[in-house]
Amino acid sequence: MKMQAQFDFEAAPGLPGSDAISRVHYAVIRSLTRRLWRFTIDGVENVPTAGPALICPNHLSFCDSVFVPAALPRRCWAIGKAEYMDSWKTRHLFPALGMIPVDRSGGKRSAAALDAAAEVLDDGRLFMIYPEGTRSRSGNLHKGRTGAARLAIRCDAPIIPVGLIGTPEIQPPDQFTMSPFKDVTVSFGEPIRAGDFGSPADPRIHRTMIDAVMFEIARLSGQTYVDTYAGKKDDAREEVASRPMPPDQQVSVPPTKPVGRTGGPTRPKGRPAVELSEAPELAPGD
Amino acid sequence: MIDDHDATHVALIEDDVVLTYGELRDRVASARARLAAAGVGAGDTVVLGAGNEIGFVVASFAALGLGARPAPINPYAPPAEVRRKIEPLGGAVMVIGEVAPHLLADDEGYGLPVITTNDLSGAGDAPAIIEVGAEEPAFLLSTSGVSGKPKVAVLTHGGMAWVQQSVIGDGPEQLTADDIALGVLPVAHVLGLNLALLATLRAGGAVVLQRRFDSATSLELIRRHRITMVVGAPPMWHRWAVSEESSDAMASVRFARSGAAALRPATVDRLERVYGVRIKQGYGLTETSAVVTTGRGFDAPVTSVGRALPGVEMVVVDDDGAPVDIGDVGEVVVRTPGCFAGYLGDPESTEMVLTEDGWLWTGDLGVLDDDGFLHLVDRVKDIVIVSGFNVYPAEVEDVLMHFPGVRAAVVVGRAHGVTGETVVAHVSGDVDEAELDAWARSQLASYKCPTSYLRVDDVPETSTGKQLRRELKS
Numbered sequence: 134m135k136m137q138a139q140f141d142f143e144a145a146p147g148l149p150g151s152d153a154i155s156r157v158h159y160a161v162i163r164s165l166t167r168r169l170w171r172f173t174i175d176g177v178e179n180v181p182t183a184g185p186a187l188i189c190p191n192h193l194s195f196c197d198s199v200f201v202p203a204a205l206p207r208r209c210w211a212i213g214k215a216e217y218m219d220s221w222k223t224r225h226l227f228p229a230l231g232m233i234p235v236d237r238s239g240g241k242r243s244a245a246a247l248d249a250a251a252e253v254l255d256d257g258r259l260f261m262i263y264p265e266g267t268r269s270r271s272g273n274l275h276k277g278r279t280g281a282a283r284l285a286i287r288c289d290a291p292i293i294p295v296g297l298i299g300t301p302e303i304q305p306p307d308q309f310t311m312s313p314f315k316d317v318t319v320s321f322g323e324p325i326r327a328g329d330f331g332s333p334a335d336p337r338i339h340r341t342m343i344d345a346v347m348f349e350i351a352r353l354s355g356q357t358y359v360d361t362y363a364g365k366k367d368d369a370r371e372e373v374a375s376r377p378m379p380p381d382q383q384v385s386v387p388p389t390k391p392v393g394r395t396g397g398p399t400r401p402k403g404r405p406a407v408e409l410s411e412a413p414e415l416a417p418g419d
Numbered sequence: 420m421i422d423d424h425d426a427t428h429v430a431l432i433e434d435d436v437v438l439t440y441g442e443l444r445d446r447v448a449s450a451r452a453r454l455a456a457a458g459v460g461a462g463d464t465v466v467l468g469a470g471n472e473i474g475f476v477v478a479s480f481a482a483l484g485l486g487a488r489p490a491p492i493n494p495y496a497p498p499a500e501v502r503r504k505i506e507p508l509g510g511a512v513m514v515i516g517e518v519a520p521h522l523l524a525d526d527e528g529y530g531l532p533v534i535t536t537n538d539l540s541g542a543g544d545a546p547a548i549i550e551v552g553a554e555e556p557a558f559l560l561s562t563s564g565v566s567g568k569p570k571v572a573v574l575t576h577g578g579m580a581w582v583q584q585s586v587i588g589d590g591p592e593q594l595t596a597d598d599i600a601l602g603v604l605p606v607a608h609v610l611g612l613n614l615a616l617l618a619t620l621r622a623g624g625a626v627v628l629q630r631r632f633d634s635a636t637s638l639e640l641i642r643r644h645r646i647t648m649v650v651g652a653p654p655m656w657h658r659w660a661v662s663e664e665s666s667d668a669m670a671s672v673r674f675a676r677s678g679a680a681a682l683r684p685a686t687v688d689r690l691e692r693v694y695g696v697r698i699k700q701g702y703g704l705t706e707t708s709a710v711v712t713t714g715r716g717f718d719a720p721v722t723s724v725g726r727a728l729p730g731v732e733m734v735v736v737d738d739d740g741a742p743v744d745i746g747d748v749g750e751v752v753v754r755t756p757g758c759f760a761g762y763l764g765d766p767e768s769t770e771m772v773l774t775e776d777g778w779l780w781t782g783d784l785g786v787l788d789d790d791g792f793l794h795l796v797d798r799v800k801d802i803v804i805v806s807g808f809n810v811y812p813a814e815v816e817d818v819l820m821h822f823p824g825v826r827a828a829v830v831v832g833r834a835h836g837v838t839g840e841t842v843v844a845h846v847s848g849d850v851d852e853a854e855l856d857a858w859a860r861s862q863l864a865s866y867k868c869p870t871s872y873l874r875v876d877d878v879p880e881t882s883t884g885k886q887l888r889r890e891l892k893s
Contacts (some may be wrong), residue, residue, distance in 0.1 A: 279744055279747045334722075335720070335794065336745075336787075337722070337796055339746040339786070344808060348865075358806060359807055360804070360808070391773060
């Protein structure tokens with residue numbers, strides 16, 4: 134472990150996981166991560182010791198949502214499915230890790246999640262969000278959703294890019310348990326601020342900012358970046374249908390594609406067809 | 420379009436020549452007789468090698484009245500280029516204006532009969548005006564187009580008229596017969612043709628024609644004729660912004676519009692400070708008969724090109740046609756009554772951009788904000804992909820242009836063995852390359868920074884100030 138910062142439990146009475154049981158759970162989790170795995174933490178000095186910030190890691194494994202909070206010097210919060218609160222296995226553990234349950238049914242799920250995130254940041258706390266939206270099944274780093282940049286601008290909070298290495302080996306997809314005694318590294322990059330990308334009123338900086346975040350995550354994690362969203366096509370159709378459109382820009386029927394574009398001859402050189410993806414997924418939700 | 424207006428009302432002004440609507444109609448009728456005598460009939464193409472001059476307007480309306488299709492070309496192009504341009508048009512006759520004596524002087528000819536604008540008077544009664552349907556072709560306009568290769572866009576009577584009427588609008592910002600427009604944008608370009616010239620004439624207003632842009636002369640014309648509508652391209656607005664003219668030069672202007680390319684926010688602010696005019700930016704293409712979005716009627720953000728015109732459907736999509744998130748970058752796709760009928764004799768190119776149900780894939784990248792304002796990013800085909808990351812040349816160019824001494828900057832991609840592509844900047848101006856590179860690195864993520872700088876004297880541009888990146892791609 135390169136750096137072991139002093140941990141601040143940071144009680145937040147208005148947020149989940151601030152009770153005595155959660156404090157004990159959190160301490161146990163932090164301790165176990167350091168005893169059961171060869172846990173390396175880099176760049177923790179980049180995490181602000183006070184005030185709001187978005188923690189944006191790559192997402193390869195379910196256990197990412199354990200190792201990132203365990204590596205931080207402060208508590209952080211994230212959005213998770215409300216169903217976790219129905220299970221005895223996760224009812225106490227996940228709030229201790231900072232999960233805010235959000236009902237994700239219906240068409241407004243993304244907006245509800247972002248509103249909940251904004252409340253955390255406006256309260257001066259850390260909030261974790263996976264910019265890829267969901268786990269990468271390919272192992273590549275996928276295109277970032279702009280939600281994190283929108284949050285950063287809305288709440289005037291920096292984004293801390295985070296690179297995780299080793300978590301798929303600890304808990305591969307579809308494995309319920311975490312295999313011990315393996316290497317895991319969490320690297321925190323320097324804060325990225327919206328003000329460095331132009332006027333916050335210019336919506337074009339959302340993409341510019343999140344691309345800069347993904348570039349840093351790629352550097353920290355060593356992953357290959359691909360300019361497609363992570364996720365499955367079937368999930369995406371529902372999400373696209375529920376995605377809000379600006380006023381006056383509603384279209385009666387989605388546009389069709391020119392027949393001459395079959396096979397993608399007019400796509401930019403080297404640019405693969407974009408995969409549709411599922412709803413923006415916040416930690417620790419999937 | 421011009422037949423119902425007051426015969427005594429001024430329609431066109433060029434230097435000391437003032438033409439009323441009555442006089443214009445007489446000249447058009449006479450020209451109709453002349454073109455008919457030259458064999459022009461319904462469905463024929465009349466090539467117009469004329470500029471921003473009265474003869475262009477007369478010849479255009481005369482051809483339209485015969486059911487023919489005016490096809491403006493750049494009259495300042497050399498004869499050899501003109502021959503190449505007119506070949507696919509299949510013209511019946513070519514009309515050459517006063518601005519293009521070099522075209523007349525060429526001995527090789529153009530393979531079709533040539534008439535000058537000074538010889539547009541025909542003997543005898545003018546043939547009756549042929550009524551044509553809204554779907555019928557009107558103007559044929561050359562364009563590098565959505566997919567980059569030179570083509571001829573077929574604009575329809577109905578599509579052009581719909582855009583003109585949209586530009587006229589209603590309410591307090593309606594364009595009326597009392598308005599006077601500056602006609603300085605090239606009439607061979609859709610913005611100069613359909614917005615500055617034809618929309619004004621449809622409204623019954625007057626157009627002051629200026630053959631070639633000159634900042635001081637334009638401002639003098641605006642002041643002398645109390646011009647109320649100025650439609651300019653960004654280079655023109657920039658020149659006016661930095662001119663030494665007095666601040667009351669645009670006191671009469673109530674419509675200040677910019678299109679064809681993005682206008683820098685600093686220029687918008689300076690024009691408002693110096694002249695008290697607030698530029699309204701719009702967006703459109705030759706293929707949409709000029710306009711699909713407008714900033715008119717809104718307090719649009721300075722970085723935006725406004726909202727879709729009423730009646731236009733617009734959405735920003737990914738490669739599969741799915742709408743992207745608000746605030747994310749995608750291709751601008753529109754369905755508009757102003758849409759063109761296709762590219763002349765080029766169904767393959769048409770199918771690349773236009774669907775059977777009328778969606779036009781513009782090839783422009785943009786972002787829609789929460790209020791429905793469109794913010795343009797770049798062209799799809801100009802994206803440079805470095806290690807999988809998209810680099811938008813316009814963003815890099817904007818950073819380079821903010822460095823003191825840089826006159827122009829054009830960024831293109833070049834193949835790279837490791838990263839796929841790399842960013843190359845062509846820069847003109849008196850700058851130290853190391854200092855410029857340090858500036859770029861302080862402003863841009865490392866993958867967006869140019870890996871080489873090539874010094875050029877000038878960057879190629881279109882007549883309306885769009886930089887031609889494709890000519891610098893290696």
